[in-house]
Amino acid sequence: MDSPETFVGSIDQGTTSTRFLIFNRDGEPVASHQVEFSQIYPRPGWHEHDPLEIVASVETCISEAVQKFEAAGHSRTAIKCIGITNQRETTIVWDHETGEPLYNGIVWTDTRSQSIVAELRHKPGATQLPKLCGLPLSTYSSAPKLLWMLTNVPKVRDAFDRGTLAFGTVDAWLVYRLNGVDANVFVSDSTNASRTMFVNLETLRYDETLLDFFDVRGRIHLPTIVPSSHATAYGVVGFGALAGVPIMGCLGDQSAALVGQKAFSPGMAKNTYGTGCFLLYNVGEQPVFSTHGLLATVAYHFDKPVYALEGSIAVAGSGIKFLQNNMGFFKESKEVNDLAYSVEDNGGCVFVTAFSGLFAPYWIDDAKGTIFGITQYTQRGHIARATLEATCFQTKAILDAMEKDSGHALSELAVDGGMSNSDLAMQTQADLINIPVYRPKMRETTALGAAIAAGLAIGVWRNFAELRDINRAGGTVFEPQVSRQESTDKFEEWERAVQMSRGWVKSDEGNDFGAIKSYHPKSNHGNVPPSLTIGDGDLSVISNVVKGPIVTDTTKRTTQISVKEIGVHPVPKPLVTVIADLDEMDEEELVFELRKVEILKRLKKLKRLDYY
Numbered sequence: 091m092d093s094p095e096t097f098v099g100s101i102d103q104g105t106t107s108t109r110f111l112i113f114n115r116d117g118e119p120v121a122s123h124q125v126e127f128s129q130i131y132p133r134p135g136w137h138e139h140d141p142l143e144i145v146a147s148v149e150t151c152i153s154e155a156v157q158k159f160e161a162a163g164h165s166r167t168a169i170k171c172i173g174i175t176n177q178r179e180t181t182i183v184w185d186h187e188t189g190e191p192l193y194n195g196i197v198w199t200d201t202r203s204q205s206i207v208a209e210l211r212h213k214p215g216a217t218q219l220p221k222l223c224g225l226p227l228s229t230y231s232s233a234p235k236l237l238w239m240l241t242n243v244p245k246v247r248d249a250f251d252r253g254t255l256a257f258g259t260v261d262a263w264l265v266y267r268l269n270g271v272d273a274n275v276f277v278s279d280s281t282n283a284s285r286t287m288f289v290n291l292e293t294l295r296y297d298e299t300l301l302d303f304f305d306v307r308g309r310i311h312l313p314t315i316v317p318s319s320h321a322t323a324y325g326v327v328g329f330g331a332l333a334g335v336p337i338m339g340c341l342g343d344q345s346a347a348l349v350g351q352k353a354f355s356p357g358m359a360k361n362t363y364g365t366g367c368f369l370l371y372n373v374g375e376q377p378v379f380s381t382h383g384l385l386a387t388v389a390y391h392f393d394k395p396v397y398a399l400e401g402s403i404a405v406a407g408s409g410i411k412f413l414q415n416n417m418g419f420f421k422e423s424k425e426v427n428d429l430a431y432s433v434e435d436n437g438g439c440v441f442v443t444a445f446s447g448l449f450a451p452y453w454i455d456d457a458k459g460t461i462f463g464i465t466q467y468t469q470r471g472h473i474a475r476a477t478l479e480a481t482c483f484q485t486k487a488i489l490d491a492m493e494k495d496s497g498h499a500l501s502e503l504a505v506d507g508g509m510s511n512s513d514l515a516m517q518t519q520a521d522l523i524n525i526p527v528y529r530p531k532m533r534e535t536t537a538l539g540a541a542i543a544a545g546l547a548i549g550v551w552r553n554f555a556e557l558r559d560i561n562r563a564g565g566t567v568f569e570p571q572v573s574r575q576e577s578t579d580k581f582e583e584w585e586r587a588v589q590m591s592r593g594w595v596k597s598d599e600g601n602d603f604g605a606i607k608s609y610h611p612k613s614n615h616g617n618v619p620p621s622l623t624i625g626d627g628d629l630s631v632i633s634n635v636v637k638g639p640i641v642t643d644t645t646k647r648t649t650q651i652s653v654k655e656i657g658v659h660p661v662p663k664p665l666v667t668v669i670a671d672l673d674e675m676d677e678e679e680l681v682f683e684l685r686k687v688e689i690l691k692r693l694k695k696l697k698r699l700d701y702y
């Protein structure tokens with residue numbers, strides 16, 4: 091397809107904003123639109139998105155970008171296909187019959203499933219999971235988020251029991267809705283599906299062992315897994331400004347950035363500083379399972395799957411947003427650069443930005459954000475610097491791990507994403523890793539990657555060679571400017587801070603059963619079931635004892651437990667025999683049973699109990 095009037099659209103559905111870009115065959119964006127959407131934080135550690143608002147944001151971006159495109163003299167009929175790229179792991183559930191979402195999407199950063207994860211770690215087979223799906227058990231992946239919903243959201247539970255529960259990551263949700271619910275196009279690409287913990291990394295199929303581990307086999311509707319570039323599998327946009335245009339590409343955003351950077355050969359890597367920061371290293375056609383805290387993942391799946399080692403950092407640009415929105419340090423993210431340049435160094439501050447615990451290569455889930463080294467000398471500029479540095483330090487730790495896993499040292503790091511706009515951050519990065527950092531001129535590489543995936547399916551580009559010159563000119567190289575010794579010293583200070591940040595979250599946080607607020611064995615008002623109200627707590631412990639739906643009232647920040655209705659909890663497996671008739675129990679007995687479970691858990695943790 092050689093017509094100069096050939097364009098490819100790209101939906102980039104990120105954690106904080108949605109964009110739609112229209113690329114020409116030279117890989118240049120000719121029109122675009124971007125909108126931010128609501129970030130919902132109902133409680134500390136919780137992070138949600140409204141699934142319908144996400145779809146609406148995509149529709150707005152498409153409509154606005156197409157208007158700009160036509161205002162520039164092009165015709166919308168020249169847009170031949172669309173690619174989708176998206177935030178990964180974020181978990182959406184909907185009713186398979188009506189297409190209506192049953193809960194807000196639980197975002198990849200959300201840590202509410204911490205106690206579920208802690209218990210699953212003790213389950214037989216837990217240690218085998220990374221070898222099957224490439225991922226460690228953590229709050230980051232989709233599976234624990236789904237289990238939390240099954241345990242805590244009655245609507246989700248009901249749909250599960252009725253067999254109408256559909257589960258998907260953001261790609262599956264968008265494809266399903268953009269086609270129109272009636273079309274029922276229910277697919278997910280390999281790069282996204284491999285982040286759920288349900289997929290075998292080598293076969294790229296749902297794995298019975300994994301589905302059994304999470305007790306969901308045969309009980310939920312899962313999207314069909316398809317390659318990242320496909321002429322028909324993703325259907326056709328059903329309505330709006332681009333009704334009738336086929337969707338032909340789909341990649342998780344980090345895979346899309348790797349494709350957009352054209353890191354197609356083993357040994358090539360990219361680091362994307364968006365809301366979080368993700369370093370992907372192409373390892374070729376066989377997955378490499380890390381022994382140093384990295385993830386094994388699908389890089390992209392065109393004619394055949396290609397794999398990557400991944401270092402995931404939970405906080406990058408979101409740290410800048412935190413300074414902006416929560417601390418009021420500045421009005422726009424780009425101002426962080428000047429604020430950080432207003433001081434010479436970090437003034438002795440090290441900020442371990444463990445808002446969601448620490449991801450790779452540390453995987454510490456009992457840390458919270460901690461700033462070390464504050465004195466009367468500390469200014470906002472020092473904190474700004476320390477925030478930028480935190481992501482750079484973690485990137486250094488990931489590169490060290492990657493070198494150990496692959497036996498290969500990178501000679502240059504290609505970067506992109508919002509925070510890569512900060513010159514100070516990129517210079518700091520080069521100084522810390524002692525290799526040049528290359529930042530392309532056009533930084534919308536994630537969107538470009540999805541456009542490439544779509545364009546390859548229809549022949550806009552016929553092969554990788556045709557992509558060679560795209561976005562090559564005009565980039566910036568940041569050369570290391572400090573000695574190795576200086577960067578080693580700084581990194582050691584960071585590592586010390588990481589170790590000191592451990593253990594802040596108590597393992598039994600929120601599990602104080604002395605904090606029971608009220609217990610109503612019998613209702614004075616007709617047929618309201620007996621209930622127990624406790625403070626913010628470890629619901630998975632409660633669910634070991636209480637059969638039946640658990641209703642969480644987030645507004646009151648308490649948890650209402652109906653103790654009458656009898657249901658079956660799929661997860662977690664009971665640690666003790668489930669109490670047969672809770673109706674007969676008084677408060678004292680119930681508290682006793684809850685404590686018993688808690689004591690068993692602690693003993694298990696102390697390794698004084700190998701069975702239950």
Ligand SMILES: Nc1ncnc2c1ncn2[C@@H]1O[C@H](COP(=O)(O)OP(=O)(O)O)[C@@H](O)[C@H]1O
Pocket residue numbers: 103104105106107363364365366406407408409410411423424425426427507508509510511512
């Ligand atoms: N000039 C800048 N300097 C530092 N950080 C920035 C700058 N511009 C944007 N950011 C940060 O980058 C993030 C957005 O990057 P983006 O790649 O769009 O992420 P996402 O795809 O996760 O939404 C925001 O968190 C923002 O704070």
Ligand SMILES: O=P(O)(O)OC[C@H](O)CO
Pocket residue numbers: 104105106176177178179198342343344363364365366367
């Ligand atoms: O929103 P980003 O760009 O930080 O990316 C989110 C990741 O896909 C989460 O795994």
